[in-house]
Every structure is written in C-alpha cells, then in structure tokens.
Amino acid sequence: GAGVSQSxxxxxxEKGKDVELRCDPISGHTALYWYRQSLGQGLEFLIYFxxxxxxxxxxxxxxxxxxxxxxxxxxxxxxxxxxQEDSAVYLCASSPWTARNTEAFFGQGTRLTVV
Amino acid sequence: xxxxxxxxxxxxxxxxxxSIINCAYSNSASDYFIWYKQESGKGPQFIIDIRSNMDxxxxxxxxxxxxxxxxxxxxxxxxxxxxxxxxxxxxxxxGGGADGLTFxxxxxxxxxx
Numbered sequence: 001g002a003g004v005s006q007s008x009x010x011x012x013x014e015k016g017k018d019v020e021l022r023c024d025p026i027s028g029h030t031a032l033y034w035y036r037q038s039l040g041q042g043l044e045f046l047i048y049f050x051x052x053x054x055x056x057x058x059x060x061x062x063x064x065x066x067x068x069x070x071x072x073x074x075x076x077x078x079x080x081x082x083x084q085e086d087s088a089v090y091l092c093a094s095s096p097w098t099a100r101n102t103e104a105f106f107g108q109g110t111r112l113t114v115v
Numbered sequence: 116x117x118x119x120x121x122x123x124x125x126x127x128x129x130x131x132x133x134s135i136i137n138c139a140y141s142n143s144a145s146d147y148f149i150w151y152k153q154e155s156g157k158g159p160q161f162i163i164d165i166r167s168n169m170d171x172x173x174x175x176x177x178x179x180x181x182x183x184x185x186x187x188x189x190x191x192x193x194x195x196x197x198x199x200x201x202x203x204x205x206x207x208x209x210g211g212g213a214d215g216l217t218f219x220x221x222x223x224x225x226x227x228x
Contacts, residue, residue, distance in 0.1 A: 004158075033216070042123055042221040043159075043204060091158055095216070103149050104206070104216050106158030 002026070004107035006092050012113045013082055021077040021110045025094030032075050033093045033104060034067055043091065049075065082114045123202060127225045134192040138205035138219045143186055145207035149216070150179060150190045153202045162190070162203075192224075200226045 005024040013019050025032050034046040045059035049069045060066070064082075069075040079086055089111050093104040128134045140148065146167040151159035165172045165179045165188075172179050178191040188205050205219040 035218070040123065040223075042202075043218045045218070093158075093216075103161045103164060106151075106160070108158050 006107035023075045023092030029094035031095045035091045038088045123223045125223045136190045138188040140207045149206045151204045
C-alpha cells in the first residue's frame with residue numbers, strides 16, 4: 001500500500017502474555033518511529049530507527065518493551081508480560097531521510113487492550 | 116498552553132470563530148517544524164510546515180507562526196468548522212529529520228456549535 005500499515009488494528013490480550021505489533025513503513029523511508037498514546041493523551045515517544053544506525057531506545061518505558069527493524073523495513077514492537085497500564089494505541093510513523101523538511105507519515109495504530 | 120505530563124490541554128471555540136493553538140518547542144537549534152492533526156481513532160496527519168528561516172506560512176484556512184526568540188509556534192485556524200475538532204500536535208526537527216522528530220504534547224480542539 002501507499003501508506004504506513006500497522007497490524008493488527010486491535011489486540012486484546014490477557015495480563016502476563018506477550019504481544020507483537022507490526023509496522024510496515026512506506027517503501028524507501030529510512031526513519032521509523034514508534035509512539036504510544038493513552039486515551040485522551042499525547043504522543044509518548046518509544047523508539048526511533050534511522051537507517052542502519054543503532055536505534056534510539058530512550059523512550060522505552062521498561063525492559064519489557066523491545067523493538068526490531070529487519071532489513072531496514074518492517075518493524076516489530078514486542079511487549080513481554082503485558083500489564084494493564086500497557087493498554088494504549090501504539091502508533092508507527094516513517095519518514096524519508098535524505099530530503100530536507102521531511103514530515104513523518106503515521107499509520108492508523110494498533111489499539112492494545114490488556115485485560 | 117502548557118501541559119503537565121501527557122494530559123492534553125483543551126481549547127474550546129465557537130464554530131465560525133478563529134482558533135489559535137500554541138506550542139512551545141524545546142530545541143533552539145531546530146530548523147523545521149510541522150503541525151499535525153489527529154482525529155478520533157486515526158493517526159496524526161500533516162497540516163502545514165515551516166522552516167526556521169520563515170516566521171509565517173499560510174495554507175488553506177491555516178497559518179503557522181514561528182517565533183524563534185521565545186521558541187514558540189502557533190497554528191491559527193480561520194473560521195473553525197466542526198471537522199476541525201481534533202488533537203493538534205507540533206513537531207520539531209533539526210537537519211531535515213535525520214535526528215528524528217520531537218513531538219509536543221498536543222492540544223485538544225473542541226468546536227462548540
């Protein structure tokens with residue numbers, strides 16, 4: 001597709017289970033971001049990938065959170081031993097690198113509910 | 116206005132009035148700024164951008180003002196419509212995005228009929 005694609009769109013999981021969220025960025029975009037958004041709140045930065053550089057993980061809230069980006073394209077955000085406070089919408093965005101004035105394009109997000 | 120933690124400030128305006136949404140950015144070296152609109156249940160979408168060598172840029176019904184002296188951005192929406200109800204975020208970056216985008220906390224704009 002032409003835009004950033006995230007899957008699943010909705011995920012309900014039991015407390016303590018692991019979940020994987022997927023992001024397919026726009027083809028050719030080298031920068032990829034993960035954000036978390038709780039209900040009625042702003043964007044909380046989680047992690048940022050840029051090309052082959054080491055990712056900026058400074059926003060990950062705990063060691064239960066991890067993310068990978070394979071082949072500089074698809075990214076997977078993994079949350080281990082999920083807790084109820086992990087319930088949120090997880091947004092992925094991508095942007096090109098070499099162009100000046102680059103905006104980030106967002107996916108529709110994955111709504112995670114931990115019960 | 117400023118927000119504490121991640122709780123969003125709210126701006127309520129009458130339909131037809133002009134709206135002004137403010138954002139304080141963090142890095143005085145940032146050279147590119149973007150406003151995003153996020154409607155309920157959707158991802159943020161690009162509205163308008165501005166480079167640091169400008170202090171004003173106009174789009175369709177929207178104007179962005181940049182004051183580098185006080186590190187302040189504003190988004191003005193003319194003749195606000197019900198479809199403008201959304202959360203608005205500003206974002207800043209340095210060097211065309213190579214260092215990543217930093218987002219502000221967001222403002223929830225509510226349109227009163």
